[in-house]
Ligand code: OSB
């Protein structure tokens with residue numbers, strides 16, 4: 001395959017509900033869509049789902065835009081490849097910048113599976129026809145507002161609820177949700193907001209019957225995670241700490257995790273996400289697919305990835321309606337009774353609605 005054309009667009013969509021984590025709040029998203037066209041005119045779409053500011057990781061929309069335009073596009077245009085993993089290896093000449101690389105890797109997989117006439121999920125090694133979906137709920141102004149969010153999502157059928165926590169918003173909202181919903185699979189995500197000295201919070205959270213505690217400490221604090229895991233019954237799940245498959249090797253060796261969040265953007269694309277899944281599976285570590293509020297393109301890739309056999313926990317692949325009044329794809333992602341159907345058609349299984357996309361596009365090159 002030779003890519004003859006790469007198009008980049010910055011696309012904005014408002015969120016239906018403000019989302020706040022331990023580090024930042026957002027009401028609107030700006031993602032970059034990558035469209036790659038090959039010598040036969042086959043198109044593959046990818047999504048760079050970076051947050052605007054450098055709070056989840058070091059990347060920003062601006063850094064992704066610059067790296068995509070000045071470094072990744074030239075690498076792709078100069079290449080000829082048989083399999084997306086070959087292109088991913090070439091994209092690896094750019095260090096870091098995983099969100100930016102992920103958009104290109106995703107577009108390559110979408111294009112390749114379309115050209116081969118197989119569903120993306122099957123191309124990746126997926127085995128499920130449907131995947132289980134959870135929801136991720138942000139920090140709310142009050143516990144009552146949070147309880148209302150939880151009851152809405154539980155009523156919609158989501159299979160697991162994840163609550164964002166931060167110092168000052170942890171044990172009491174978790175206890176309130178647990179008291180109101182004694183049976184739901186519940187987990188918390190701190191996005192690295194705690195210190196090793198915050199022992200009391202984790203002792204109390206350990207008694208709340210949580211499925212996991214996600215990323216309590218800073219990304220590079222693997223030894224702190226291992227020490228905490230040794231004192232907890234609740235599994236620790238790593239997100240920000242695992243940007244490379246080699247980070248996972250280190251974390252496993254240190255016993256710093258018992259569950260892995262495999263996020264396509266954070267790992268630098270589907271190629272590396274599948275490798276992380278394979279290693280975790282070989283080590284007996286269950287995985288699930290995390291999200292970055294992806295539009296329909298990125299979420300379709302997340303759904304395909306979640307169909308791999310090691311994804312035994314519900315993923316953050318909520319329906320489009322959880323995020324947007326209208327998604328950018330001709331068909332939204334639908335979640336029914338907590339299940340999302342894995343598309344059985346060739347390629348990604350979702351295509352952008354070009355006229356709506358034009359309305360939401362601010363810059364195009
Ligand atoms: O840590 O998983 C995270 C959103 C922005 C930044 C970090 C995270 C998240 C989410 C969103 O939890 C999950 C989703 O896409 O539904």
Ligand code: MG
Nearest residue numbers: 189214215239
């Ligand atoms: Mg997380």
